Amino acid sequence: MPLVLLHAFPLSSAMWLAQREALAGECRVITPDLRGFGGSRLGDEDPSVDAMADDVARLLDDEGVERAVVGGLSMGGYVTMALCRRHPDRLMGAIFADTKASADTEAARANRERIAAAVLNGGAGVLLDDVLPTLIGTTTKQRRGMVVGRVRGLVQAAPPGAVAWAQRAMAGRPDSFETLRALDVPVLVVVGDEDELSPPSDAEAMAQAVPEAKLAVIEKAGHLSAIEQPEAFNAVVAEFVRSLR
Template sequence: MPIAELNGQGIFFEDSGGSGRPIILGHGFLMDGRMFDAQVAALAPEFRVIRWDARAFGRTRWDGKPFTLWDSATDCIALLDHLGIDQAVVGGMSQGGYCALRIALRYPDRLKALVLMSTRGTNDDEQTKAGYLQSAQVWSTVGPDPIVQALSGPVLGDPRYFTPWLDRWRQLPAANYMAAVRNLVDRDDITSRLKEIRCPAIIFHGLEDSGIPPSDGEFLHKTLPGSVRFVPVPGATHAANLTHPEVVNPPLLEFLRAYA
């Protein structure tokens, strides 16, 4: 397996290779790099597509210690260093988008452009944070099934997309789920710093997303100085790039040809 030993973690990644301009993609909460299969199929080999699994998720070997989105940003940059890549387009979906925005703030010279999917710059309200923490308690005491069932529709929408993701979610240890939840609820609000991010950006958002409303994506588009396009995805819930690649991929490819 392609594992890079970085920052005390064994970061799992997949690299399409080739001489194309690089784009690196970070996944959403409960997901892993496989959620970008359709993007790899559409973009490679014209572009070199790298995807990686964040701490506590997928096939990354996490050290079991608490971590923040800033730690995840450092992991991503360390992976680019490991691969010998000076600059890349950085993309992320939801949690991966939180990370991508922080990469843009801390490492602006390493970005060619930003691809943001179903994400926001704000933190969550207190009710949402409490819900996350309660879900971690249920996962630890009752087991994952109630939470898996509750999140399947909002994240994936149509049940035809549930396989194999729900089975993967059920395999996540409670300690991983709790650490990942803390990573989300403890994140800082970077709204006031968004205007510092001046690189080109494209923003995708499912119009049926109940977890992060489309208005948050539109806010990013209006606030980021370099945002060139907001792409609404009709009929899509949270994981729009996975469920509706036929809507996401053409404008993504157009954007990368212009700005990568």
């Protein structure tokens, strides 16, 4: 059974290292780089989560995969929702981790544009000053120095063009609650109990919108639950994948 995992902003597929290792015995794990991040091209299309979702559908074609379990964390979750909207026939299950179904508020959109403009003007420091601290939970900041260093490195590696494009794509994404209500595949919603960007209340709202959804709260994890608490994250994902067999 193929499992596609879509990474968070502004990281790359490298964030899934622990998942690739731990879940390889359960399923075929596919971890693409979303446009412009890691090893992928940005291209010249207008920013949209739909374009990223279409990329994932093309990747499935290239890999000879008809249907897969598709999961995404944060931005990867937005892309997964776009995939549910545009290519519902490609999913046999969906995982939404540390993400939300609501569209951005005006303030959130303005903040994304501020960060996009700053990064394009050479102010890569805005990612470390404004974005990095929100990605990891209190427990990780206090006790997991190695994890903080690793996330910092991934953030620093993000190409400015991809950062700005992705921010604008996320700012323009629609509300996805109708998409969730229309799903007819099993869904796993995962959230770190210390996630401040998309808190447990967002995860609960998503789980309630889906006819068949399971909610898993990862303790002592912030927004990057898969990196902060990989063993707990991998356990709930493995259980979910097994339940689909």
